[in-house]
Amino acid sequence: MGAGTEFLGHAVDALHDDALREPSTLPGWTRAHVVAHVARNAEALTRLATWARTGVETPMYPDRAARAAEIEASAQAPAETLRRELTSTARDLDAALAALDATTWQSTVRSALGRPLPATEVPWMRIREVWLHAVDLDAGAGLSDLPPEVVDALLDDASATLSTRDGCPSAVLAPDDREQRWQLGEPGGSVTVSGPAAAVMGWLIGRTDGADLTTTGGPLPTPPPWL
Numbered sequence: 001m002g003a004g005t006e007f008l009g010h011a012v013d014a015l016h017d018d019a020l021r022e023p024s025t026l027p028g029w030t031r032a033h034v035v036a037h038v039a040r041n042a043e044a045l046t047r048l049a050t051w052a053r054t055g056v057e058t059p060m061y062p063d064r065a066a067r068a069a070e071i072e073a074s075a076q077a078p079a080e081t082l083r084r085e086l087t088s089t090a091r092d093l094d095a096a097l098a099a100l101d102a103t104t105w106q107s108t109v110r111s112a113l114g115r116p117l118p119a120t121e122v123p124w125m126r127i128r129e130v131w132l133h134a135v136d137l138d139a140g141a142g143l144s145d146l147p148p149e150v151v152d153a154l155l156d157d158a159s160a161t162l163s164t165r166d167g168c169p170s171a172v173l174a175p176d177d178r179e180q181r182w183q184l185g186e187p188g189g190s191v192t193v194s195g196p197a198a199a200v201m202g203w204l205i206g207r208t209d210g211a212d213l214t215t216t217g218g219p220l221p222t223p224p225p226w227l
Helices: 002-013 017-021 031-054 064-075 079-098 119-136 148-163 197-204
Strands: 108-110 116-118 171-175 182-184 192-195 214-216
Touching (some): 002 079, 002 119, 017 079, 031 064, 064 079, 108 119, 116 119, 119 148, 148 182
Parallel strands (some): 171 192
Antiparallel strands (some): 108 116, 171 182, 192 214
16 A cells, blocks of 8 residues: 555656646546545545544545545645645555554445445555556556556456446456466356456456457457446
């Protein structure tokens, strides 16, 4: 989590102020939207850590509309504010997580979609945010820059999550640079998807179209949306 926060911070620091107003890779979002989102996400996860520590329910966001409005408003802030809040909110999240102990780490909180989860999942939720959004900035970082352990964890997460969705296709994910194999959907299908692990992961989570991947046993399937 700390390494991802640092990686994202360096990517943002390398951008001049005007570049923050340019498009990111996410539809309808500038780079400022991405930075604002990551800062607001840190605040939301800090609320979950506080909930775990105190037992007082503090959801990540009031609702999806409020979350979207907050990001939109934050994205209009001056570049200096965006940079400062990216750093300060990450620091506050670190402090909130450091305040948890062996008991409170096991407290049950809820994701933004209402899924019950232990507080131990909060760091992983943040890891996904900082590493992937560093790529979404479209500021020079690519999926291949993610650490192998993050790529593998994203493959674990996305393949398990998507396999529970209605209509999920069946495929074996067989990255060329890994010995591990990941099952997508129900076992027994004939399609095997190959390529670099980072590229397989990018296709699986909807960041790429999979044009650089190869398949055997059939065409490249279309996974459901991940998050």
